[in-house]
Each structure stands twice: as C-alpha cells, then as structure tokens.
Amino acid sequence: MNCELSATALHGYFDGELDAVRAAEFESHMQACAQCQASLNTLKSLRDGLQKSDLYQGASARLRTRIAEELGSENRAAAPRWKWFLVPAFSLAVLLIAIWVAVTTQHRAYSARLHAELIDAHVRSLQPGHLTDVQSTDQHTVKPWFDGKLDFIPPVGDFSPQGFPLLGGRLDVIEGRDVAALVYGRRKHLINLFVWPATREPAVAGEDSQHGYNWLSWRTGDMQFCLVSDVSSADLKELKDLIRP
Amino acid sequence: MLPAQDKTRFEQLVLPHVDAAVNLARWLLRNPHDAEDVAQEAVLRAYRFFSGFRGGDARAWLLQIVRNTCYTWLEKRAPAELVTEFNEELHQVPLPNPETIAVQASDRAKLKAALESLPVRAREVIVLRELEGCSYKKISEVTGIPMGTVMSTLSRAREKLAQILGGNAAKEASNEL
Incomplete structure (x- = not known):
C-alpha cells in the first residue's frame, strides 16, 4: 500500500x-x-x-410544542370529503400500483431465490474436490474446455497482475440450467463468477450480502453475470470492472 | 390519519430524533430559523408516511426525509447551492499538520464558517459522520450515496474542510508579518 x-x-x-x-x-x-x-x-x-465546538443545534422547546400540536390536529382532521369524479382515477391508480407491486415483488423474489442458489453453489464449490473441473491459470486452456459442454461461450480472462488470478472453471447448475463457473483467487479467498445467457429471465442487477457472502450481479448484452465470495464488496466491484472495462 | 397505536409508535420511535432532524436541516440550509420550519415539515411528512416505515433505523429514516425536504427547499430558494460540483480530486495535497488544525478548529466561529463554506454534498457527510455519529451504512441510507462511495466522499469532504482551515492559518501568519 x-x-x-x-x-x-x-x-x-x-x-x-x-x-x-x-x-x-x-x-x-x-x-x-x-x-x-x-x-x-x-x-x-x-x-x-x-465535536467540542457546540455546533450541534437541537430542537427548541417551541418546535416540540408546535410538532405535538400539529400531530394532534392531524389526527383530529375530518375524513376527507369524497369528490366522486376522483373515484375512477383513484381506482386506475390503485390498479397500476397493484400491477407494479406484483411485478417488482415477483422480480425481487426471483432475485432472492436465484442468489440463494448461487451462494449455495459457491459454498458447495468450496468443498474439497468441487472447486474446478478444469484447473488452469491459462485462459486459453479454460476457454476451450467449455467448448461443447455449453451452448454458449463465457468470456474468460486472467487478471493475475491485478490480484485476481484465474484458478480454473467448472460447470454448475443453477435454476435447472447449465452455467459456466469461473474461479478467481483474491489473496487467500475464492471468488466464483457465474455466467449464463439470460434471454428469457429478467435481468438481475445489484449487490447485497447473505449469510456473510457478498454477491454482485449485472447483465452485459444478453449474458448474465454474478460474482459470489466472502471478500469485500469493494473487491467484487474491482473484479467486475476488470471483467467489463 | 393514523390509528392511535401508530401515533404512539411514531412518538416513541421517531420523535426522539427531532434534534437530529433540526441539526441536519440547520447545516444543509445554513440557517437556524429555516431549519426549524423545514424540520417541522419533515416530521409531519414522516408522520403521514409512517405506515410506509418498515422498521429498521427510525433516525436514518427520518433524516432521509429531512434531507429530501431540505433539498426541495434549496431547489426553490437557492438552486445555485445544488449545482456546486463536488468531485475534485484533492488527494495530491497533503493534509495540513495536526497542530494547525487543532488551533483553527478550536475557534468555533472559524470552524462554523469553514463548514458552511463547503458544498452542500460535502457538508452533509461531515455533519452526519462527525456531529451525528452515523456509520457509513447509515450515511448511505440517509443520502443515497452508494455504500462503496461513502468513504471517498467523506475523505474529499474532510480534506477540503482541513484545507480551508489550513488556508486560514496561512493567511493569519502572513498578516502578522
């Protein structure tokens, strides 16, 4: 450093x-x-x-009284008078909101399920003998290995100079379909990069953590990418930027 | 209009953070009087939205509303405040030495002026971190700055504040000569 x-x-x-x-x-x-x-x-x-210069300004007693009064009158306020012409507009708004909520909830549920499965796959890969099917630090060995095993070709790069050496690759199954899993090292930690073409599924993007594992997902073109590891989310971002400069 | 038990919950969870609301508004608006009005508006807004509060940190939730209310207020009355860019890379310049900053920062008026002269997006992270004691996660919740960017935003804000104070010290030294 x-x-x-x-x-x-x-x-x-x-x-x-x-x-x-x-x-x-x-x-x-x-x-x-x-x-x-x-x-x-x-x-x-x-x-x-x-902290010692007394710069913090709290609420005055007058403001507290004002707020208490406002909350009181807010609660006493009469029920709003219905304007009947608003009813159809209101119904339409409710309908649109309901559709939007249904779609986003469904998408969120899909994303949660997918990432739970990806984290499981990451944990499974850490068990002895499960990490890689083709063990090589050479991208020109790893890439052809996928040939014929998958109906797509994942982008394979080695980022050893930047501190993310390629360790190998394997096939994994996520949501019932074959995906490519590339394994990178980061100091003494392992990072799984899952790649698959996602033409039918909704795009999943974002980052979060679950059970102590961080994930970072994005879509480039019609390929879906997801990084899973116990390294920091900053490290995952760094690797993402290398994969997709 | 909220049911009575929600009103009690609001009073227990949110009202204890009215001080934090006023303080954030005071530094975002740079004005103690407007701060109380805007904080009051924000608390009422929070009250109306309270059914949308899904638990979690009530202070961060309230401060997020305060910040939005303040930014709307600034957009109307001081739009120039919001266009001030704050993305210069200041890392090339070393920080002024600790003794200089200790002397400058012990003068409340100078410190207040220096803090107020920062761009609003720098000011808010300093106030949230140093006066409100927020973690990076809370700062990210309140301001919407991505979690991974809070540290660098805060570092640039502090460097800028330290340099303003360091600049004051240099000016004073040259006046004395």
Missing part, C-alpha cells in the same frame, strides 16, 4: 469502517509512513474541533 492508495483508506481506518484485512494492511503501511501518521492526527484534531 502506498500513500496515494491509503489516502482514502486512512478515513475508513479512522472511522473504524475497514474490514480486518484492510485495517491490518493500513496499519503496517502507517508504521513506516510519517505522513499518514500526521494525517491521522489531523483528522483527530478536526473531529475534536467539530
């Missing part, structure tokens, strides 16, 4: 928001770096100043 890289990490460290690995990295950098030590003290001075 050099100073330029740690300029932002300094703030995460100061705020106690780095994960254990990055915090340890930053600490070992800081031991040898007088500039970062001084910067950390500057942040402390700044925080002390902000």
